[in-house]
Amino acid sequence: MFDFAPSPPATALPLQQSPLFADALTAVGVNAISHVLPGGRALVIRRRWPGIGTVGLISRGPVWTGRRNPQALAGLRRALGIRHLIVNADDAADAAALRQAGFLRIAAPREVAELSLLGPREAWWASMSVKWRNRLRHGQKSGLVVTQNAFRPDPAHWLLSEDIAQQKRLNFRALPHAVTLAMASALPGAAQLFTARAAGRPVAAMLFLCHGPVASYHIGWSSDIGRANSAHNLLLWQAMQSLSAAGHQRIDLGAHNPDDAPGLARFKRGSGARTRPLGGTWACSAALGPVQSIAEWWHKT
Incomplete structure (x- = not known):
């Protein structure tokens, strides 16, 4: 099932300056x-x-x-x-x-990575690195089933539980989940969840926050099975097509930090994203x- 995000207005804003973020902060008492x-x-x-x-x-x-x-x-x-x-x-x-x-x-x-959704899909494909395209082909042949749904603002959502576990395991901190839940509640459909499943069970996911012409990559998670089957390449490719069809012009992939997270930085660059300071x-x-x-x-x- 694919639930498209709301049709975006004309103004492109960073998530941190968007009405969606402002409403969420107010809702959690900031x-x-x-x-x-x-x-x-x-x-x-x-x-x-x-x-x-x-x-x-x-x-x-x-x-x-x-x-x-x-x-x-x-x-x-x-x-x-x-x-x-x-x-x-x-x-x-x-x-x-x-x-x-x-x-x-x-x-x-700091640097950020931004992925353009303008132009034909052939141009997107050509902008990817050879290795990234090969991983995408691998994911397409893996048998994983990809679904897209509006993210449910449920504190017990399985993705949030997996995110808490990976933050502890990898020793990093992200935006509090209370703010994520508030954004999903402030504008139903603004938080779009892409999930890869094997035998009906989630093995990887990517959550995007849609605000105007921009969609911001917010949470990513993958199991060992997901990584072995190039699930994130497959998910991002599906998200690019779906978010573009909904009117979004760019995906903000967030921080590009090759020193602290070299693998993630390579993934973002390989997708065709441009980095800028x-x-x-x-x-x-x-x-x-x-x-x-x-x-x-x-x-x-």
Whole structure:
């Protein structure tokens, strides 16, 4: 059975700046607001820390309707009424605007992998690496049965149980499942689950969150049987076709980190995804006022 995601609106946004994410954060009690600033808007998460004050976080934003506005960024912390503001910039242009506004960079840019769903399927196939295509052919001949369904927002869902186990086994942390469940509840059909089964039992799965023209890869899991049968290659190929048919133009495959997760990075690149750097992490703080003033003056000279 294949349940298609809702028809996407026109605006392409990172998941972290999407209404879907904003509604989910509010539903789980996170202090998140959509702040309008001259020329754009930003989803801001706010949290008060004892002895530090209120800290704001903007991830992959602000989202601009036209040119970036360094002047608006320079006054953003005060406009929000907070002592500290951290911004994870989406690209180099955002980084340049933040630098001009007097923000200080506190972390280097990370990379993301983005898979285009534009053009004919022949072009998708041609963009894959030879090894990835061979693994896909292997998966297609394996006898695995692929299904697609809207993800049920059930805390006891089997995929969440498998994800908890793999996070412990592989020693990593991801977005809390409460937020995943809230996104699935906020817009039924926005969370799409692709499952590979052998003899009726799940052996691999990929969960995508659909927001506008973009679908973000959110959770992936595979058993030994799934890995032996190239299940994730098969699942991603099916997801590409299905999400494209639903009107989505790109899959955000998330972080590309060949140092810490070389196998996953190869999988993403092999699928035909393009990697690009984000803009780094930047900070503006009332405690760094004099330093930021010097940095802004230095940039202008």
